[in-house]
Amino acid sequence: MTFFEENLAFLLSQGFEEQILNQPLENSTVRLFTGKMGYYTAVKQVEDHDILLHSAYDPLNEASRLLAVEDISSYLSIFVFGLGLGYHLLELIEQTSQDCLIFVLESDWDIVRAAMHVIDFREILKTGRVVLAFGTPSDVRVILDGLFVNGEIQLKLHKMGFLYFAPKYRHDITVVQEIRRIIIEVFQYHILAKGNDISWSIKGLTNLSEHIPYLARSPYLRQIADTWHKPVVIVLAGPSLNKNIAVLKEWQDRVTIFCVNTVFNKLLDYGIVPDATFTLDRAPVIAEKHYKRDDHIPESVVLVGNPVIDPRSVNLFKHNMFIFGGGEFYQSELARDMGYGLLPVGLSVTHFAFMFALYIGAPAILLVGQDLAYGSEGRTHSSGSVYDEIKVDLDKENDVVYLEGYYGGEVPSSLSWKLFRDWYEIYLERFPSLLINCTEGGAKIKGTLQLPLKEALEQYVGTDSLKKDSFVDWLYSVKQDIKYEEMLDKIRMSFEKRIEKLQICELVFARASRVYHNIEDPEILLKFKKRYLDQMDKEARNIMSDQWIFSAFKPEYIRVMVEYNGLDTGVYNADVDLETVIISKAKLLQDMFCNIGLLSEKLRKILEDTVSKLNEKIGSSGSGKNSDKKVSR
Known part of the structure; x- marks a missing residue:
């Protein structure tokens, strides 16, 4: 087996099969040749001319000089833009400490295939501190998203550096800038969005302990998997909700409706009774402002929450269901010990409702009121919802960012909402699903299908559809076999x-x-x-x-x-x-x-x-x- 074939077999075993075999080597835009000192070098064809990737005389010395201009000694993680034939990567491994993690970013598979003739990828990865992130910017984002969740990697990312392979930077600057932007965004997504309040562990564990009687009666994930084969509408409190609330009321007897806590009372006030309401927040304000009412909450509504939510919310509902997911790792360990299962819940309660609907088998999921952007006059929520009086002066707000709009152009948003949008896009890129954005306003979410709510309901529910099934009946049907005292003992x-x-x-x-x-x-x-x-x-x-x-x-x-x-x-x-x-x-x-x-x-x-x-x-x-x-x- 040749050196190239050994590398090929190894990279195929690492999940790069589709990319590597996508284009035959004979059609490569990269041509290898032997330099004056016996080392491989290469030229890359760009449009109508060739670019020399490495010195034709001494590529090793050239790699050493590249690193000499950078202060790499203090970094715990280094992102290398451009693989070339790997000479600078080998030098970087030699010159950095064993604690330094090296991410190699390359979008050109012709260059990767050329490097397979020169460096041993298996030996490089044996160091335990090199990550190969090959592919399009979208591919790189998926790879980094799977890695940045790790605690030790997160720690290293607080001291990150960037190293640019000159030919890559000069002739592929757009891709380099895009990948650099993705690195920062995914870093923010995993570091900044996870919260920094250490007291949350105490509050969360206190609440979870209060919920044990309910938790021991909640169905396992495997009991609810793929058991609800009906479309679901998820209602959020964005400013655009008002334009669709009449349509929602007209269809409420025929389609399953999930809602988040911020819009729960607005729906009831408008005569719409959701089948389930979702919450993740452990703060007492959720019960007082989002769920408490002068009249009783309809018994047909199921509260679906994480076990750490405030007990006052739970006590307001007759039917409760707890789902392990996210938050502190003691939830993961408890879920494992109970044989329960863990559902990824994303960064927000909306993501939680989406993941739940997807897991129980909803063939189509419709989002309403998911603006992820400021409305007119800087409004953050729809009228009639909990925070409908909040208006933001966009000229004075520090974290305003502009995102691609639902109808094109740009719309004002916040860093938090951007992270929420990014979560959808990363997830849908990795796991394509039928998620229909019926918000008709706000920010565009790539990977979703955009349709007006009425049109989506007619297409995926049907104008001649029958009255929907009871969600409460479904809940009791899936938890019939639960052994309460056995769960308490676990x-x-x-x-x-x-x-x-x-x-x-x-x-x-x-x-x-x-x-x-x-x-x-x-x-x-x-x-x-x-x-x-x-x-x-x-x-x-x-x-x-x-x-x-x-x-x-x-x-x-x-x-x-x-x-x-x-x-x-x-x-x-x-x-x-x-x-x-x-x-x-x-x-x-x-x-x-x-x-x-x-x-x-x-x-x-x-x-x-x-x-x-x-x-x-x-x-x-x-x-x-x-x-x-x-x-x-």
């Missing part, structure tokens, strides 16, 4: 595992904190202080390798470690005292250990109290098994 055992993890975490951090006093001691030699700091660093990274621990303490850990890694630049500065840097880094870790230790104690107390209650309930109760009655606390 939850108890899962919580006991979390308690043990927190106890270990607290012991580790207490031990690491004691090491800090040795670093502070002026009598301790510098070389020993460095060893003690390495020990503290290792303890922190080891304990954070547990996904649940990392998820629970992520905001504090990333905040500290970004500052901690930033101090490394002082190591290379002759004017900075190394001992000062070591003590400063140790103090950051010490403070983090203390803060996380206090939070750990609070989380453990919640879990221990819940386990105690579950022990009493499981030991004393035989009643309540498979009961369909509303659970009282």
Whole structure:
């Protein structure tokens, strides 16, 4: 097998089959030849002329000179625009630390195929710190989206650098700029959109513990998968909703209607009773402003929520259904321990409703009121919804961005709404689905079909359609086989595992904190202080390798470690005292250990109290098994 064939077989095994085999090598726009010193070089045909990709004399020395103009020593992640024949990549691997992650970005498959004759991709990937992101900008976005969710990668992205292979930059500048924009957007999507409030872990776990009686009666994901083969309309509170609300009322008896919490009361006030309402928020304001009414909520409405939502919302509804997804990783571990399953919920409650509708088998999903843009006079929501009085002065708003509009042109939006739109586009690019945007206003969402609501209903529901089925009846049909006490016991055992993890975490951090006093001691030699700091660093990274621990303490850990890694630049500065840097880094870790230790104690107390209650309930109760009655606390 030739070197090229070995690379070909390897890249095919990595999922690049369609791209690599898309064009025969004989028709390549890249021509290889041997340079004066025996190294391969190449020319790339661009329109009617050839471009030399590497030095025809010494491409290795050329690669070294490319890196010499960049300060690469402080980066934890480097994005390389352009593969060429890989000489600069090999040099970059040699010159960067083992902690540095290298992303190789190349959109030209002719160049990739040429490089397959020169460098060993298998050996490059064996380093464990090179990511190959080959393909169109859209392909690259999908690859990065799958990687940036990782906590350790997120940490490295806070110190990122960009390296441009000159021929790529000069002759493919549009693609380079597009991919760079995508990198920043996907970074924002995964870092900024996930929240930074460490107290959310406490509030979320408190609420989840309150919901255990309901949670133990909620159906597994596998019980609801592909069981509702009817179109679904998802109603949002965007400014454009008003133009379609009359059509929605006319069709409400024939089509399943889901809505988000912000528009729930508006629909009821207009005489539209949704089949289900969705919420993710753990804030008390949701119950008070979004769901509380003078009259009773119709019993035909199902509240579908994440287990961490505020209990006051749950108590307002007769029928509740909890779906694990997103949020802190303890939901993932609990879902696994219960054998329940985890549903991706995206970045917003709208994404949650969409993913739920898709999962239960809706053949067509229609969005109404999903503007993701400001309306007239800077309005953020439709009239009659919770926030209908809010108006934004676009001239004074700092985070206004302009997006492609539903009808073309550009519309004013916000960074948050842009992230929400990007989530749709990334998901639909990876998993094409029939999502119909019937908003008739706001921002365009690529990957959706745009139709007026009435036309979409006539086409996908049908003018002669019968009265829709009861969503409540569906809910009880899919959860008939649930064994309530067995679920309670699984939850108890899962919580006991979390308690043990927190106890270990607290012991580790207490031990690491004691090491800090040795670093502070002026009598301790510098070389020993460095060893003690390495020990503290290792303890922190080891304990954070547990996904649940990392998820629970992520905001504090990333905040500290970004500052901690930033101090490394002082190591290379002759004017900075190394001992000062070591003590400063140790103090950051010490403070983090203390803060996380206090939070750990609070989380453990919640879990221990819940386990105690579950022990009493499981030991004393035989009643309540498979009961369909509303659970009282």
